[in-house]
Amino acid sequence: MLKKLRIMLTFILAASYAPMNYLIYCNLTCLSCPLGGFCPYPIIIFLVMIIKFGRKIRSIISKILWKKDIFI
Amino acid sequence: MRLINAFKKLSINKWRYIFWIIGLIMFVAPFALLTRLIYFTIGNIYPPDLHGICFRMPFEWIFSGRIFYLFQYPIMFGTVILALIIAFVLGPIFCGWLCPVGAVSEALSRIIPFPYRLRIKDTSITRSLRYGFLAGWIVISLLIGLGYIGISSICCRYCASSVLQSLVDAISSSTVLYWHSGSIIVLIFWLIIGGVFTVGGRAWCIMFCPLGAMSGLFHSLGAKLGFYRTIRRNNVKCNNCDICMKVCPMWAIDSNKSIDRTLCINCKECVKRCPNNAFTMVWREIN
Numbered sequence: 001m002l003k004k005l006r007i008m009l010t011f012i013l014a015a016s017y018a019p020m021n022y023l024i025y026c027n028l029t030c031l032s033c034p035l036g037g038f039c040p041y042p043i044i045i046f047l048v049m050i051i052k053f054g055r056k057i058r059s060i061i062s063k064i065l066w067k068k069d070i071f072i
Numbered sequence: 073m074r075l076i077n078a079f080k081k082l083s084i085n086k087w088r089y090i091f092w093i094i095g096l097i098m099f100v101a102p103f104a105l106l107t108r109l110i111y112f113t114i115g116n117i118y119p120p121d122l123h124g125i126c127f128r129m130p131f132e133w134i135f136s137g138r139i140f141y142l143f144q145y146p147i148m149f150g151t152v153i154l155a156l157i158i159a160f161v162l163g164p165i166f167c168g169w170l171c172p173v174g175a176v177s178e179a180l181s182r183i184i185p186f187p188y189r190l191r192i193k194d195t196s197i198t199r200s201l202r203y204g205f206l207a208g209w210i211v212i213s214l215l216i217g218l219g220y221i222g223i224s225s226i227c228c229r230y231c232a233s234s235v236l237q238s239l240v241d242a243i244s245s246s247t248v249l250y251w252h253s254g255s256i257i258v259l260i261f262w263l264i265i266g267g268v269f270t271v272g273g274r275a276w277c278i279m280f281c282p283l284g285a286m287s288g289l290f291h292s293l294g295a296k297l298g299f300y301r302t303i304r305r306n307n308v309k310c311n312n313c314d315i316c317m318k319v320c321p322m323w324a325i326d327s328n329k330s331i332d333r334t335l336c337i338n339c340k341e342c343v344k345r346c347p348n349n350a351f352t353m354v355w356r357e358i359n
């Protein structure tokens with residue numbers, strides 16, 4: 001049940017990406033950006049990625065910091 | 073030593089990597105030999121590049137009801153139809169063996185050691201990401217067709233092909249890149265997060281490519297009808313070493329070692345890299 005819910009949620013999230021992409025896209029080049037290139041769009045995507053892969057990213061950083069044997 | 077090892081690993085599935093290079097030469101300018109040949113034959117004067125044959129626009133034209141474009145650009149339409157027919161019979165080998173966009177990101181992903189790379193282990197989640205995006209994409213195409221949200225294309229707003237072509241142009245002819253929010257997001261997701269930092273480097277192909285998603289559907293439809301070339305796993309030979317899961321660029325093998333047909337691109341990485349030869353490529357028998 002929980003798994004089905006997760007699958008459905010993922011489906012809905014993924015389905016909302018194309019409309020979001022279409023609506024947020026500003027039609028400007030970065031050189032003519034009124035925000036001086038501080039584009040919120042990639043930042044949103046970065047945040048989503050960090051939320052999704054936060055644990056993995058943390059473990060990667062800890063591996064780098066503690067120099068564990070990274071090659072398998 | 074690591075270089076020699078890397079080279080040895082490459083030689084295992086060498087024909088696939090040779091086809092990657094052929095794909096780059098066929099589709100990407102300054103070569104774009106296939107597009108050049110087609111343009112020459114039909115007398116088209118535009119400079120040939122990766123945009124010459126767009127693998128996604130024909131789907132948008134179909135779903136938005138702008139069928140007349142298909143007749144205006146029959147070569148694009150023909151290429152996509154051919155890729156789908158091949159996917160139906162042989163699996164999506166265009167994606168795995170020829171597509172330059174997937175080839176570049178997969179090649180780059182090999183730079184980073186395995187534990188530093190991300191992957192979604194549950195194939196049902198990966199599948200719902202892929203087909204969820206496709207569903208939203210089809211809805212937007214329909215709305216564009218009905219004239220509710222403007223007429224510009226959804227494909228061009230997140231085009232990995234144009235970013236790849238711009239990068240190659242920048243290297244080969246010092247052309248300044250044309251950046252916009254869409255290309256930044258593509259660069260981040262196709263090449264960096266979804267490329268270099270994912271297992272297999274094909275997160276872009278898995279989630280955002282309509283041709284890839286459609287080919288996956290045609291592949292599994294072919295599977296249902298029972299005549300296609302596919303990967304089979306031998307349970308007896310398998311010792312659960314999980315190497316197949318680490319080498320599969322499409323995250324198509326789950327922890328039970330079952331292969332998701334809608335994701336698999338028949339790249340044969342699992343066949344070539346399995347130490348116990350548990351995977352084989354076979355013609356599926358008709359049930």
Ligand code: SF4
Pocket residue numbers: 303319320321322323324325331335336337338339340341342343
């Ligand atoms: S299951 Fe095997 S053939 Fe299919 S995409 Fe994965 S590695 Fe390639």
